[in-house]
Amino acid sequence: MNSVFMGLAERALEHFGNKTTDQAESTMEIPLAAYRDLDRYADEIERIFKQLPLAAALSLELPSAGSYRAMNLLGVPLLLVRGEDMQVRAMLNVCSHRGAQLCKIGAGTQKMITCPYHAWSYDDRGDLIGRYGANTFGDIDAADYGLTRLHCEEKAGIIWVCLTAGKVFDIDTWLGDFGDELNTLDLDNWHMYDQRDIAGPGWKVTMDGYLEAYHHQLVHRETVGKYTVGNLLVLDTYGPHQRLTFGRKSLRELIGQPADQWQPEEHIRLIHSGFPNLSISGILGDHCLVSQVFPGDTPATTITRQTVLVANKPETPDQVAATEAFSALTLKAVQEEDYGIGFSIQAGLDSAANDHFLLGRNEPAVQNYHTWIAKFMDSKSYEMKRPEHLSYKK
Numbered sequence: 001m002n003s004v005f006m007g008l009a010e011r012a013l014e015h016f017g018n019k020t021t022d023q024a025e026s027t028m029e030i031p032l033a034a035y036r037d038l039d040r041y042a043d044e045i046e047r048i049f050k051q052l053p054l055a056a057a058l059s060l061e062l063p064s065a066g067s068y069r070a071m072n073l074l075g076v077p078l079l080l081v082r083g084e085d086m087q088v089r090a091m092l093n094v095c096s097h098r099g100a101q102l103c104k105i106g107a108g109t110q111k112m113i114t115c116p117y118h119a120w121s122y123d124d125r126g127d128l129i130g131r132y133g134a135n136t137f138g139d140i141d142a143a144d145y146g147l148t149r150l151h152c153e154e155k156a157g158i159i160w161v162c163l164t165a166g167k168v169f170d171i172d173t174w175l176g177d178f179g180d181e182l183n184t185l186d187l188d189n190w191h192m193y194d195q196r197d198i199a200g201p202g203w204k205v206t207m208d209g210y211l212e213a214y215h216h217q218l219v220h221r222e223t224v225g226k227y228t229v230g231n232l233l234v235l236d237t238y239g240p241h242q243r244l245t246f247g248r249k250s251l252r253e254l255i256g257q258p259a260d261q262w263q264p265e266e267h268i269r270l271i272h273s274g275f276p277n278l279s280i281s282g283i284l285g286d287h288c289l290v291s292q293v294f295p296g297d298t299p300a301t302t303i304t305r306q307t308v309l310v311a312n313k314p315e316t317p318d319q320v321a322a323t324e325a326f327s328a329l330t331l332k333a334v335q336e337e338d339y340g341i342g343f344s345i346q347a348g349l350d351s352a353a354n355d356h357f358l359l360g361r362n363e364p365a366v367q368n369y370h371t372w373i374a375k376f377m378d379s380k381s382y383e384m385k386r387p388e389h390l391s392y393k394k
């Protein structure tokens with residue numbers, strides 16, 4: 001029996017019996033400027049999203065040598081390529097001749113990268129290896145015209161990238177003990193069932209909703225709220241990263257049951273929340289939802305990349321139906337329910353009804369999230385303070 005799940009189920013059961021939850025020390029006020037101010041937003045995008053390691057894709061999205069994935073993240077044209085040596089490399093999806101987009105947005109497999117404009121070609125490291133009509137073009141040093149590389153590391157089934165060229169990170173330092181938690185999810189070994197991009201409200205409004213169970217009974221009464229206990233959260237923090245444990249209503253079955261008969265994983269639900277925009281949910285059982293929340297062009301918009309994973313490729317009609325039901329449930333819970341409320345919050349932000357939002361003691365993960373945003377932004381320079389286990393190389 002997994003002792004981690006056992007411990008979490010015990011903590012959840014205690015709260016369930018007492019109608020309590022993990023709490024922060026006090027309530028917390030967040031000025032609305034944190035949600036609206038344009039200069040602050042631009043600064044946060046730069047420091048938090050472009051200078052820290054960002055979960056850009058799942059390893060599963062680049063399954064074999066030659067796999068590539070092109071996307072625009074926060075205005076950065078990103079190209080991920082898995083090379084012959086099975087290493088994933090990140091580069092800017094921009095030709096070094098006259099700047100054409102090299103690969104169309106999407107995914108596929110290719111032996112080399114060939115520009116659609118004048119057929120310059122690059123290998124899986126982004127090195128320039130061929131130029132159409134080279135004898136007519138004039139002499140250049142090919143070494144000066146490779147693609148711009150971004151630092152990239154693959155860890156725990158996730159491809160982490162820093163969107164600022166020249167900035168280097170150490171993924172183990174960044175994740176700390178949270179890396180071990182992510183490893184338990186075995187993200188390399190799932191089957192990718194579906195992936196979709198969903199328009200959402202602003203970054204902080206959206207993320208706040210991923211970090212508490214206080215809203216579950218009301219907002220999700222037709223979906224996940226049927227199964228989870230509202231306002232019950234067991235929280236473990238790893239610096240800015242967090243593991244949230246929600247209780248399932250079936251916890252009541254454990255009352256009076258000898259602990260050696262427990263199947264603890266059936267009565268809790270885990271969310272692994274990687275700062276600043278990753279949420280991995282519902283990992284217990286055969287289905288899992290990975291969400292990456294990317295800020296949009298303004299503080300009022302985001303795009304969430306939602307990836308539905310299933311333990312094994314569904315084959316039988318029953319398996320397909322179960323996976324489709326999970327996929328539809330999560331889409332509805334997020335798009336209609338969470339983001340429905342989120343858009344309504346966003347619409348009222350400019351109304352001057354509030355000058356701050358108030359986070360309750362029962363919303364400790366939301367508090368921790370905003371505390372870490374403030375820690376990263378407090379530094380006067382872009383070379384951030386490194387509290388606790390965090391440290392960086394330049």
Ligand code: FES
Nearest residue numbers: 095097098115118
């Ligand atoms: S822009 Fe790519 S080859 Fe000219």
Ligand SMILES: [Fe+2]
Nearest residue numbers: 209219220338
């Ligand atoms: Fe929700």
